[in-house]
Every structure is written in structure tokens, then in C-alpha cells.
Amino acid sequence: MDFVDSPAQSRDATILELRDFSRKLVRELGFMRSTLADSDLAPSAVHAVLEIGMRPGVNARDLAQTLRLDKSNTSRQIARMEADGLVERRTSPDDARSSELHLTAQGQALRRRIDRFATEQVSSALRRLLPADQQALLRSLALYADALAQDNGAKPSAAAPGGPLIEEGYRPGCIGDIASLHARFYAAHWHFGAFFEQRVATELAAFAGALPAAGKALWLGVENGRTLASLAIDGDPHTGVAHLRWFIVDDGLRGSGMGRELMTRAMDFVDEQGFQETWLWTFKGLDAARHLYESFGFALREEAEGAQWGATVTEQRFSRIKPKPGR
Structure with a gap:
């Protein structure tokens, strides 16, 4: 029997399917809830804890760029986490008027709890996939994430087109x-x-x-x-x-x-x-x-x-x- 390649799916159909998968991922990972990853924090705050933990000494501006948040939103998140004893500011050795962000001991404990939750969540899902499918998934998600990052990085922020x-x-x-x-x-x-x-x-x-x-x-x-x-x-x-x-x-x-x-x-x-x-x-x-x-x-x-x-x-x-x- 001759092999006949099926016609490529139209671009519009691919877009609709990707949007559908993206919505499903957002729901299944818990981003629609008011808190995330077995914590009392909103999704954006959970990501902030993880980023500060991975990049001790990051400043608020760079954190905002990484999280794709406007500066005022980031400032509010940091202020809340400071009040909760999760984050502390330290004077930058290069500029006494600038602050570096670090997790406190309580923040580090929360980060470890978030990491355990996320690892268990991903591990449980991967057990349902064959090893070859797991690697294909990684490659596809990496390509998609990089494409999104390049596209978003080329656009000015819609929330604050001209800044304050x-x-x-x-x-x-x-x-x-x-x-x-x-x-x-x-x-x-x-x-x-x-x-x-x-x-x-x-x-x-x-x-x-x-x-x-x-x-x-x-x-x-x-x-x-x-x-x-x-x-x-x-x-x-x-x-x-x-x-x-x-x-x-x-x-x-x-x-x-x-x-x-x-x-x-x-x-x-x-x-x-x-x-x-x-x-x-x-x-x-x-x-x-x-x-x-x-x-x-x-x-x-x-x-x-x-x-x-x-x-x-x-x-x-x-x-x-x-x-x-x-x-």
C-alpha cells in the first residue's frame, strides 16, 4: 500500500487548536484559581517567589520584565511579600539608592514547597506518556515558548506604552x-x-x-x-x-x-x-x-x-x- 501524506492543516485551524490547548493548560495547571501551587499566593506572586529564588539579588525592574508585569503591579506584589515576611530588600553594592531582592528563610521554605508541588504535578502527568512522547513534548513546548518570548519581546507593553x-x-x-x-x-x-x-x-x-x-x-x-x-x-x-x-x-x-x-x-x-x-x-x-x-x-x-x-x-x-x- 502506498503511503500518502495527509494535507497540512490550515494555519487558522492550527491557531484555534493551540488556543484551545493553551486555555486547557491554564485551567489544569490552576492559573484560574485565586491561589496557586499549594500556597496562599496569587499566580503572579508564586512566579515572583520562584524568580527571586532562582536569581537572588534581582531588582524590581528586571523582575517586572521577566514576569511581563507593569512596574506598579510588581511593586505591589513585592510590598505584599515583604509584609508577609517572604522577601527582603538589600542595598545594592553598586548603588545605595537601588535595592536587590532576596527571599527570607520563610520565603525559601515556601519556594521549596512550591517546587515540590510542581514537581509532583508534572511527574504525575508524565507517567501517562511514553518516553518518546515526553521528549517530543519537551521539544515542542520549548519551540513554542521561545516563539512567544521573541514575539512578546518585540512588542511594547500594552499596559504602559509610554511608561509612567x-x-x-x-x-x-x-x-x-x-x-x-x-x-x-x-x-x-x-x-x-x-x-x-x-x-x-x-x-x-x-x-x-x-x-x-x-x-x-x-x-x-x-x-x-x-x-x-x-x-x-x-x-x-x-x-x-x-x-x-x-x-x-x-x-x-x-x-x-x-x-x-x-x-x-x-x-x-x-x-x-x-x-x-x-x-x-x-x-x-x-x-x-x-x-x-x-x-x-x-x-x-x-x-x-x-x-x-x-x-x-x-x-x-x-x-x-x-x-x-x-x-
């Missing part, structure tokens, strides 16, 4: 977001506590409540309704002196240019308003921030130990004198 937008002025929720950004960062790096968070929230609320006002402005980096970066100018037109305050950028936006863009807008503002001097407080050790300030003309004017924020640190006062015309 910079908005000027108060917007609902920004006070809590900014206070939270400050509290998490300075607790991790400088051991500040409730006193510091309360002070940031109280003073920022009073400032925002007075807007709009002469010589004062607030800029926010906003993505999906959340504030992920901020900077304010609190100026007094009568003295010609402005105070740069509440400058912070979420870890997921480090290296994105957000900080420099906020500084550019702020310096344009103080020059347009005619302020002769702009000053700020920071702490010794924040080298990346210092380089940014100095690139905009700020210089260190004084340095001393202080505890006005609830913990003893080496405080530094920087100021920028408005360039004179023609110089």
Missing part, C-alpha cells in the same frame, strides 16, 4: 503613595520607622492642601493610578529661596530617566520663578542621588550628624545658586 506619566499638582491618593515610598525605602536603608513616615505624610498633606500657591509645585510620576515618583518645590517668593522636597523614585523605575526628568522640571520652575537659591537635605551614602544633584548645579554646603528623622544619620545640605545671566 508625569503630572503636576495634587491627585487623590498621592499623599499615601509618596509616604509609603519614603517609608519603605528609608526603613530598608536607614532603619527609619513610624516617626519618619508620619512626619512625611503630615508635612506633605499640609503642603498639598495649600496648592496651588505661589512658588510651590508638586510633580508626580503616575502609572495605572498610582504615584511611583515625586518631587516638590516649596518656595518662598519673598526670600527668593526654594526648598526641594519629597524627591523619590520607586525601585522599579531606577534607571528609567524619571528622576532626571523630575529634576529638570523642578529646576526650570525655580529659574522661571526667579528663585536665587534652591536647597535640599539628603544623607551621606546616597551616591547616585548626589551625582544627580551635582549634575544640576547643587553643591554640598554642610554636613553633620543628626536625628531629626528618628534615626541618627549623617545629614547633608546641598544648595544650588541660580546662574547669573551670561554665565
